[in-house]
Amino acid sequence: MSFKFGGALKTLACVAALGCMSSSMAYAETLRVGTEATYAPFEFAAEDGSLTGFDVELIQAIGKEAGYDKVEVLNMPFDGLIPALMTSQIDTIIAAMSITPERAKRVAFSEPYYTSGLSVLILEENKDKYPKVDSLKGKSLCAQIGTTGAMTAETLSPGKVKAFNTEPEAFMELKAKGCEGVVNDRPINLYFLAQTAASDGVTEINEILTAEKYGIAVHKNNKELLEKLNAGLKKLQENGTYDAIYQKWFKLTPTTK
Known part of the structure; x- marks a missing residue:
């Protein structure tokens, strides 16, 4: 009886092991x-x-x-x-x-x-006011939380960066005049400008920031x-x-x- 029980345990153990292996x-x-x-x-x-x-x-x-x-x-x-x-x-x-x-x-x-770089989007009405990225120093900026765009924005305007969960939220805040610029990867900024109607009235500062590798x-x-x-x-x-x-x-x- 004990032998059979032990054999059954071994059989079950083997089945379990095989199941784990298969999984x-x-x-x-x-x-x-x-x-x-x-x-x-x-x-x-x-x-x-x-x-x-x-x-x-x-x-x-x-x-x-x-x-x-x-x-x-x-x-x-x-x-x-x-x-x-x-x-x-x-x-x-x-x-x-x-x-x-x-x-x-x-x-x-x-x-x-992939090699990228950062750029900044602003409202077209402010293009003369902010001709260079440095002209945004100390101004309210938007970015996506946890990104290098957010890190760079913080160096430009310490304590004045609004960080959002997604980039669309940051773009919406710019359009609503809740910030003066959005710091983001340039390919994303260009895609936003080219592909969405929401980009009306928005332009890019003609300056590329830090090169980054993905x-x-x-x-x-x-x-x-x-x-x-x-x-x-x-x-x-x-x-x-x-x-x-x-x-x-x-x-x-x-x-x-």
Whole structure:
């Protein structure tokens, strides 16, 4: 009796172990990606509710090259992305995230996949009042919380920066004359000016601020995934897929590979 009971326990243990292995294998086939989908043209929700954009298409292509059967892109607040990565709710982040020394202390970054810069949007009626970025020093500014745009705005106007959860909210505040300028990544600013009716009466100060490189973030302990992502990115750059995705969303020649 005791022998049979012990055998049954072993059988159950084996079944459980196999179940765990199967679950682990299935889990490994899906790459869980965190993003903040209000940042067109990098990541945003299409009319049907699906997530799309340059970052979304790029990580899907990288995931395929890396051998994943499925790439699941999850939408969450920008300032919640790194905490979600640290607690294993997601495997990686692609969200137009600038590689900074502060972030690099918490996460590991892939090779840069995009080079950007910051610019400032103001109301057209104020273009003579604010001909240069420095002319906005000490003025009320808007930006998205947790971004390098917010950090730069704070250096221009310490204590006078309104930080919003999304960029559209920052743009709306500018239009409502709640701030004098929006500091943001230039590609996002240009997309806003070109694609939305809400940009009427808004213009860009003709000055590019700090050059920034975007990277894909992973947990510092996940070196295997980092290597897979870097290898996948390199393959896309070599076979022309990266260029095709870039030109689709920016209508320009890539500034970095």
